[in-house]
Amino acid sequence: MKIAPFGVEQWMNEYETRCTHNLAETCVESLTVAQLLDLAGHGDSLLRQLLPLKLTYGAIEGSDRLRSAVAALYDRQAAGNVMIAHGAVGANHLVHLTLVEPGDRVVSVLPTYQQHYSIPESIGADVRLLRLREENAWLPDLEELAALVDGGAKLVAINNPNNPTGSLMDRAFLEQVVRICDHAGAWLLCDEVYRGIDQADPGTTVSVADLYERGISTGSMSKAFSLAGLRLGWVVGPTLLIHELSVHRDYNTISVGMVDDLLASVALESAPAILDRNRALTRANLATLSDWVEAQPQISWVKPQGGTTALLRHDMPMTSRQLCVRLIEETGVMLTPGSAMSMEGYLRIGYANNPAVLADGLPLLGGFLDNA
Template sequence: MVLNLPSEAEFDLDRPGCELMHIEPFGVEIWMNEWETRCELNLAETCVESLTIAELLTLAGRNSDELSELLSMKLTYGAIEGSDRLRAAICALYEQQTRENVIVTHGTIGANMLVHKTLVSRGDRVVAVVPTYQQHFSIPESIGADVQQLRLREEDNWLPDLDALRALVQQGTKLIAINNPNNPTGALMGRDMLEGIAEIARGADAWVLCDEVYRGTNQEGAGTGPSMADIYEKGISTASTSKAFSLAGLRLGWIAGPKAVIEAVSIHRDYDTISVGMIDDHFATMALEHAERVLQRSREITRENLAALSEWVAREPLISWVKPSAGTTALLKYELPMSSREFCVDLLKETGVMFTPGAALNMEGYVRIGFANGPDVLKEGLRRVSHFLRNRD
């Protein structure tokens, strides 16, 4: 049999007439893929220390008998939009959302992709508050949107300047994309600021997409702040079981927002998701029905670890920061004559400790640390980083 393969010229995607959708390489994911299986202490990790199934069962007041009940589960597609129990548990995380306002997705990454694909068309203005998860500007750029970036500043404690946002949100702006709590800075926008963003969006008849994957990890108070889906009539919130709920292995997320958006998203979702796994749905339901217990564990870990990280930063003359108010990550500014990638590669090779270079986040001169590992991992990692810094001081 003869295979008629394309010639080398036909593989040239830059030649006239061969135009494919271009999307920027995903900086953070490329970095993680390159190094996370080669490190000893992963302080680039952004999830709260992952739960085992046994730990989840304990938090939910169950035992191993629960696993035997899975043996009769028939592994069909299951409920396409997510089981009724799961969507009811998701709704309980919000003030005003009902089942018709929620759809289950393949992680927050799938939720964000679906919202952008559904709402954004070529030529639409999208305002993205950065730094943020790269989806929120690279996906609309790939669609051909007019993407305007509002850059957060350290002197503003990594919180957005609403006057600057207002100047970018012209009449007819399609979407404002924010991330709260913020990755990578750990900054937290409170209700007043979220309502201010909603007011700006309302004046332009714009949607607001708020990636809330770290919601529930506030350093103070009850630990869970308001959601944009509850604040603004055109607010859309995305989240998952990955970060605050310590269950990234389930690959289960959701979109909460107006019914019209959920219905429109469903059309796109039929092409790339169909449904999530039934086992994922089962364990996610268990976790979310006992959300307060799971989140209490996460807050204990993040609050204890951030206190240890704060003490460490205070002792390191080459490191400075704005202390996070929520989330699992912080940006560390370093005073060394080297790029952030050089810093992180040298650190990993010499100590086995993995950070994320600021260059992967368009934040050169910084590195991102994840501080929600087990306390022993964090403390040993910081000890090794101190040795690395002393050797370069």
């Protein structure tokens, strides 16, 4: 099976260890184990759970404790609607491998995480892209979506909040998407790894899995929960789909690590505390970034409504990759070129890391743009 190179991941692999100011980061400032235990109110008591833990495969589908904690993030789900995976990247992969066959029509928004169009394309699907546009605040055009699924689509893939634009579909908008998918008989996959850190209260948007009988939601500990090092994610959907996913999962996952399972359970049982911390951080950082953008004549944007990233339009006389390479080499500041996500003319910036990184990196970026 041939598959297109993963543009963003290849960029990260090439340059992430060479920068001094990482403004390409997409995870909210990562927690230490000590910080996690403090937020969860565990103190040293976790050792009493951890030390006697026998490091077997553990529960193949994920512990009951973990799946129940994931289900609690949703309005209408139970542990039987949850499958644990190796990160959201593993969860998304399993959904596409399970549902998509050669010749199936798959509709994916663009820009988005590249999995959602390159994996179906590699399977031999008829992939149709719904291009998001600035003039629509980076939200899908619903008439275009209806036209793309007309005549039958197997799967529609979206992500909410969107990566890289930070656009956010609220409940009313998602309900319109659901009606279109239902009319076409399509599954609706929503990559929700940034769910829970919206810019406006209550801070968490409704999940597709709670809105639609063929709705599938994927999530992870990486972005909104600041624990990318656990490499743990999940799929939430109908129980029959979970069973079908598990058949494929046996071939590439077996189980997640037991320590990861335990730490994720601790974190999700204290989800409100972690999300409160991360909303405060992302909202303050976005305010800092907004002030900077407003002072930059070479940059324009649609201000994000959620997530951890923004898409910046630039008018510099060079490609986005040329700009980003020069930026790292001359200042140590790292962004992600739009070309890595099929969005030439744009730059992706992350605003969810340590505030000091943003405070130090933005003046260097501004100086580079002034003098380039």
